[in-house]
Amino acid sequence: MRTSVLLISMSALLFMNSACTQPSGVDSDKPQSPPTGTPPAGAQVHSNLAQLMRGVMFPNSNVIFAAQSADPAKIKATGDPSTATDPLAGTYGQWAAVENAGLALAESANLLTIPGRMCQNGKAVPMQNPDWAGLVQGLRDAGMAAYKAGQSKNMDMVVEAADQVTTACMNCHEVYREKTAAQGGMAGRCTK
Numbered sequence: 001m002r003t004s005v006l007l008i009s010m011s012a013l014l015f016m017n018s019a020c021t022q023p024s025g026v027d028s029d030k031p032q033s034p035p036t037g038t039p040p041a042g043a044q045v046h047s048n049l050a051q052l053m054r055g056v057m058f059p060n061s062n063v064i065f066a067a068q069s070a071d072p073a074k075i076k077a078t079g080d081p082s083t084a085t086d087p088l089a090g091t092y093g094q095w096a097a098v099e100n101a102g103l104a105l106a107e108s109a110n111l112l113t114i115p116g117r118m119c120q121n122g123k124a125v126p127m128q129n130p131d132w133a134g135l136v137q138g139l140r141d142a143g144m145a146a147y148k149a150g151q152s153k154n155m156d157m158v159v160e161a162a163d164q165v166t167t168a169c170m171n172c173h174e175v176y177r178e179k180t181a182a183q184g185g186m187a188g189r190c191t192k
């Protein structure tokens with residue numbers, strides 16, 4: 001699943017690139033690139049960027065942050081684990097919850113590469129900017145580091161992975177989210 005979404009979005013990106021560098025009038029019988037802002041076939045955008053962050057990045061990174069200070073192996077299931085709202089205390093809890101939160105963050109990186117998503121202020125997610133792919137890769141790598149920490153059940157590794165997650169979130173927020181009034185405040189988000 002992950003591979004196919006990634007391949008679809010990557011091929012869409014490559015396709016757009018080749019269309020951009022192609023001199024006009026050449027190979028005009030070739031299919032046109034999809035208009036900017038159209039998700040690749042099979043992918044659909046349902047939320048703005050802030051909603052995606054609140055629904056996926058925020059809760060999953062909190063699982064990894066919580067695991068730094070509380071040994072996941074010692075977290076007890078509370079009530080009925082099958083309806084737990086804290087993944088660490090649920091059916092797929094303890095270290096498995098750390099693994100799954102890491103994978104969710106890594107997968108969420110793919111959602112940051114689907115064209116057509118808007119930010120709250122109505123600006124398009126700046127995925128065409130040259131630094132975007134690297135910032136997204138930072139999130140993917142941090143998620144996979146947390147996944148490996150969960151697999152290894154190693155507290156030092158989870159502390160390091162949590163630090164990597166914080167850095168990945170911050171690196172992007174510093175550029176595209178934190179905007180002073182002089183930088184336009186909310187209206188300046190998702191722009192440089």
Ligand code: HEC
Binds near residue numbers: 121136173177
């Ligand atoms: C590649 C860029 C990028 C990465 C990586 C990223 N964010 Fe964001 N995030 C943004 C932008 C831009 C916004 C503002 C979105 C908007 O206003 O629509 C945002 C908004 C948010 C919000 C909502 C804030 C609000 O205004 O309500 C939360 C919560 C959030 N991010 C959490 C995280 C966490 C946690 C991580 C790391 C696990 C993360 N983000 C990683 C770019 C990023």
